[in-house]
Amino acid sequence: MAKRGYHHGNLKEALIEAALSLIAEKGPHGFTMAEAAKLADVSAAAPYRHFSGREELIAELARQGFELFADLLEYAYRDGQPSPLAAFEAVGRAYLAFARKHPGHYVAMFESGILPNSERGLAAAAGRANQVLLRAAHDLSQRLPAHRRPPTDMFAAHISALSHGIIELYARSAPGARGPFTPDDLLESGIGIYLRGLGFLEPDT
Amino acid sequence: MAKRGYHHGNLKEALIEAALSLIAEKGPHGFTMAEAAKLADVSAAAPYRHFSGREELIAELARQGFELFADLLEYAYRDGQPSPLAAFEAVGRAYLAFARKHPGHYVAMFESGILPNSERGLAAAAGRANQVLLRAAHDLSQRLPAHRRPPTDMFAAHISALSHGIIELYARSAPGARGPFTPDDLLESGIGIYLRGLGFLEPDT
DNA sequence: TGTACATCAGTGAACGCGCGTTCACTGATGTAC
DNA sequence: TGTACATCAGTGAACGCGCGTTCACTGATGTAC
Numbered sequence: 001m002a003k004r005g006y007h008h009g010n011l012k013e014a015l016i017e018a019a020l021s022l023i024a025e026k027g028p029h030g031f032t033m034a035e036a037a038k039l040a041d042v043s044a045a046a047p048y049r050h051f052s053g054r055e056e057l058i059a060e061l062a063r064q065g066f067e068l069f070a071d072l073l074e075y076a077y078r079d080g081q082p083s084p085l086a087a088f089e090a091v092g093r094a095y096l097a098f099a100r101k102h103p104g105h106y107v108a109m110f111e112s113g114i115l116p117n118s119e120r121g122l123a124a125a126a127g128r129a130n131q132v133l134l135r136a137a138h139d140l141s142q143r144l145p146a147h148r149r150p151p152t153d154m155f156a157a158h159i160s161a162l163s164h165g166i167i168e169l170y171a172r173s174a175p176g177a178r179g180p181f182t183p184d185d186l187l188e189s190g191i192g193i194y195l196r197g198l199g200f201l202e203p204d205t
Numbered sequence: 206m207a208k209r210g211y212h213h214g215n216l217k218e219a220l221i222e223a224a225l226s227l228i229a230e231k232g233p234h235g236f237t238m239a240e241a242a243k244l245a246d247v248s249a250a251a252p253y254r255h256f257s258g259r260e261e262l263i264a265e266l267a268r269q270g271f272e273l274f275a276d277l278l279e280y281a282y283r284d285g286q287p288s289p290l291a292a293f294e295a296v297g298r299a300y301l302a303f304a305r306k307h308p309g310h311y312v313a314m315f316e317s318g319i320l321p322n323s324e325r326g327l328a329a330a331a332g333r334a335n336q337v338l339l340r341a342a343h344d345l346s347q348r349l350p351a352h353r354r355p356p357t358d359m360f361a362a363h364i365s366a367l368s369h370g371i372i373e374l375y376a377r378s379a380p381g382a383r384g385p386f387t388p389d390d391l392l393e394s395g396i397g398i399y400l401r402g403l404g405f406l407e408p409d410t
Numbered sequence: 411t412g413t414a415c416a417t418c419a420g421t422g423a424a425c426g427c428g429c430g431t432t433c434a435c436t437g438a439t440g441t442a443c
Numbered sequence: 444t445g446t447a448c449a450t451c452a453g454t455g456a457a458c459g460c461g462c463g464t465t466c467a468c469t470g471a472t473g474t475a476c
Contacts, residue, residue: 005437005438006436006437006438006452006453006454007437007438007439007451007452007453008452008453009452011452011453027318028234029233029234032428032429032430033429033430033431034428034429034430035428035429042452042453042454043453043454043455044429044430044431044455045431045432045433045453045454045455045456046452046453046454048430048431048432049451049452049453050452053430053431054429054430054431110373110374111316113232150394150398151386153385153386154386154390154391154394157371157374157375157386157391158367158391158394158395158398160370160374161367161370161371161373161374161375161391161395162363162366162367162370162395163370164369164370164373164374165365165366165367165368165369165370165371165373166362166366166370168315168366168369168370168373169315169362169365169366169369170362170366180358181356181358181359181362185359186359186362186363186366189355189359189363190363190366190367190399192402193355193363193399193402193403194395194398194399194402195402196401196402197397197398197399197400197401197402197403198398198402210470210471211419211420211421211469211470211471212418212419212420212470212471212472213419213420214419216419216420237461237462237463238462238463238464239461239462239463240461240462247419247420247421248420248421248422249422249462249463249464250420250421250422250423250464250465250466251419251420251421253463253464253465254418254419254420255419258463258464259462259463259464
């Protein structure tokens with residue numbers, strides 16, 4: 001950590017980083033203002049210059065997380081290129097990759113018990129992420145004959161739930177403790193079977 | 206609450222009940238020994254006659270939860286009657302029903318960060334619940350021609366993940382906040398699509 | 411049935427701790443002239 | 444360039460609090476004879 005004088009210069013960011021590390025390491029309640037301040041090398045009172053309190057800091061983590069999540073999903077979808085099906089599967093992989101690469105954000109978003117209305121912008125960011133999933137589901141379902149199309153939001157909810165469930169049950173704690181499959185294998189095979197059930201034909205093995 | 210003398214008579218059970226209420230109401234960290242003792246109408250020191258500490262009490266909740274979970278799943282499966290398919294779908298409903306009826310247990314089992322090795326019996330109970338799912342998945346997959354059978358543990362993992370994901374994302378907090386579908390609708394439709402993808406034919410709509 | 415005594419399951423006071431947060435303060439920085 | 448001053452972003456001490464846990468204790472219960 002670089003030397004610094006009386007003023008930190010970048011404390012808000014440093015506190016966010018510290019909180020993310022603590023949350024990723026010890027769960028949503030393993031983060032305290034005091035410890036985040038210590039990690040950022042400032043006194044315990046300093047964080048209150050940047051956040052009204054603990055709640056606000058966590059809400060900010062969740063908001064940033066949803067923004068990042070939406071960006072990554074959007075990038076993975078790439079307007080449905082090269083094909084809706086391939087793009088959709090890329091979105092699924094991005095979901096898992098986000099949880100793995102940004103565990104602190106993920107926990108703040110989904111496990112901290114934060115309420116979406118607690119910060120202005122949180123609900124908006126969460127909505128944006130959801131919009132990407134809805135668009136992917138919508139575009140893909142257009143490939144089916146009209147009478148077999150599932151409701152878009154149901155479709156998206158299934159994929160979200162499967163992804164989230166795999167992350168919570170099989171990507172946390174001791175990997176492989178629950179079986180011989182990686183989370184990625186599980187998600188890919190699960191989405192594959194699901195899509196076949198919807199009527200997207202795949203090479204039958 | 207009934208009058209009592211110096212001895213409570215049933216304190217261990219009362220503490221477990223109190224802890225379940227607190228956890229269901231306020232999350233895995235919204236439970237404290239002190240508050241559980243107060244709910245049970247004893248001093249803060251009394252719980253230590255029955256549990257070595259907070260960890261052990263939570264582990265006991267999780268263990269009981271897995272036993273109950275296994276019982277319910279087993280009852281729902283009923284040896285595959287009347288048909289493996291119907292029994293399998295009953296298991297899916299039982300999964301959701303358990304989370305709804307026993308939220309304290311569910312949280313202790315899956316969201317408390319408890320380690321399966323922390324109490325003798327916890328891992329065994331969790332294993333037993335998993336065995337029921339594996340058996341249901343196995344029996345059902347026998348209905349498919351051999352070359353199309355999915356690995357049993359993968360099959361069971363998909364169903365677990367979908368169920369768990371739906372519970373975490375759509376059954377908590379404000380119901381319906383995330384869409385017009387109930388958790389039960391989502392699970393039933395999701396399992397239906399998945400099973401069709403595996404080759405179980407259903408009336409095509 | 412009565413008594414002595416071991417055991418059990420509580421009490422209440424105390425501990426050390428870390429937490430979130432407030433407050434008066436002060437050192438550093440930026441700006442107007 | 445220099446000076447006065449407002450503002451900003453820290454400090455450090457203190458607060459009240461509730462927590463998990465320990466300890467010596469005591470009232471209640473069960474048992475041997």
